[in-house]
Structures are given as C-alpha cells and as structure tokens.
Amino acid sequence: MSRMIPRELARRVAEGLLSFPVTHFDEQGRFDEDRYREHIGWLVENDPAALFAAGGTGEYFSLTLAEYACVVAAAVDAAAGRVPVLAGCGYGTRMAMEFAGAAEQAGADGLLLFPPYLVNAEPAGLIAHARAVCNSTRLGVIFYNRDNAVLNEAALEQLGESCPNLIGLKDGHGDIGLLTRICARLGERLVCIGGLPTAETFALPYREIGVSTYSSAIFNFLPRFAREFYAAVCRRDRTAVFAMLREFVLPYVAIRGRRKGYAVSIVKAGMRAVGRPAGPVRPPLTDLEPGEFGELKRLIAGRT
Secondary structure, three states, X not given: OOOOOHHHHHHHHHOOOEEOOOOOEOOOOOEOHHHHHHHHHHHHHOOOOEEEEOOOOOOHHHOOHHHHHHHHHHHHHHHOOOOOEEEEEOOOHHHHHHHHHHHHXXXXXXXXEOOOOXXXXXXXXXXXXXXXXXXXXXXXXXXXXXXXXXXXXHHHHHHHHHOOOEEEEEEOOOOHHHHHHHHHHHOOOOEEEEOOXXXXXXXXXXXXXXXXXXXXXXXXXXXXXXXXXXXXXXXXXHHHHHHHHHHHHHHHHHXXXXXXXXXXXXXXXXXXXXXXXXXXXXXXXXOOOHHHHHHHHHHHOOOX
C-alpha cells in the first residue's frame, strides 16, 4: 500500500529532478523484470526526487493491465521506500480507474493521469473524467496537460476544489502563456512540472515562471549529466545551461526529431550506448536506424 499522503508527495516531487524510467523488454517483447529492477535500483542511487514507473518513457501505452501491475510493483519493490514512485494512468475513464486501482494495490505513491484515449472533449467532460479517477483512489494525482486534454487555470482550479488529492500539473502542451497563468493562479495549490519532450530544452524559461522541476528521460542513461544540468538550471547559470544545450541536448533533440516516436526510442538507444540495454521498443514504435544509433553513441561518448 502507498506510504505517502498526497501533500507530502507534492512536496517531494517539487524538490528535485524527476526520473521517468523506461520499461525493459526482452527480444520477444516480454517484460524483463530482472533488468528493470536492476535499473530502478541504479536510478535511485543517482538521487532523483521521484520515479514515474510506466509513464510515457516507460511505454505505458503498450502495457496490458496485468503487465502494468507487474511493472509498478517491481518499481516499488526495487525503490524500497527510498524515493516515491508514481505510475502512469490513462485511457477511458473506467479503464483509468482500473489502472489507478492496480497502481494503488501495487504500492505506488501517486499517479500521472494521461489524456483519455483518442477522443476530444469539452473542459467539463475532462474535469468529470479527472474527478472520477481522483475520487477512485487515495493516491495523489498529477494531471498531464497535453494533446487532447488541456485544461486552463479556471478548469484546474475547479477540479482542485473538488479533488483534494489533485496535487500537480505536468505540462506537455508548451503554451507558456497558459502555463504562466496556471502558475500565477495555482502555484500554491499545485506543483507544476515541465513535461515536454527532452524537457531540458525548456527548463530555464520554465523555471522563471515557477516550474521547479521537470521529467528527465536523459536521466535513464546519463544521470550525472542530467543532475548537473538541473543544478545549473536551479542556479540560473545561463552560461552552463547553454553550453550543455549546445554540446549535447540540442544535437540529441535533432536525432530525436527525425521520426515519430523517437522520444522513447532514443532513450532506449542511449541505454544501449552506455552498456545498460533495455531491449527494443514495442510496436508501433520503431528503434533508431543503425546510423542514427552510431551518431548517438558518438554524442554520448565521454559523458558516462
């Protein structure tokens, strides 16, 4: 069972860099629990503020409910209470409630609520969806603003008034004006997290409007670099941040942007490049081409 009340979880999430681990698969595409547990232990040793198991980087969208329960339970067990563990949660409302229940049963401390599957909806419908999930669990919930589920500051305030366990907002939308209004209105109520792909790119400007942390997929294979980058952002050291952007992050983003789905694929490729393979991505995602992998490996060289 969960060990952390929602408000304590919000405080912990806000105080440092967040790690979003990949999910390990073998060559037949099955969950590789042993390697996953080892990876979680290694990530925890590198001192993230929290782990988000079975999130977007963890290919939540490709897991069955049974697999998901195994992934979250393995992460909780391997983390051993050293850092809070949050789990991805999504699809339609009833399915999201089932995944939330499985995460709570597996011992997760919180949830990251993804948009409903495929459909577009009015704010009232999105509020009802999120409220139903929040009310189905005792876990702290972070709403993921992205794609077909984007709430403004008034809608989030309304949702928060009826859901005490709504603790945060992860921004994957990228509208800095909207996010500024959200932080100005709800910054004391919700912890705001940067969540655009390769969030390091946006970390410095987001910091200025009150976004204290972000999800780092790079943490999977270069945790020291990820922590150094985050420390420079916290210091508002523009010289150091822009040097690391030029030398690594922006060339990495250039490779990531070549094909759809590479935001996940490039992370698993990075793990293979540093000798910590996590197996292939599951369809419909595709792995990097050999030439692209070589390019990434050269970029990573010397940073491990």
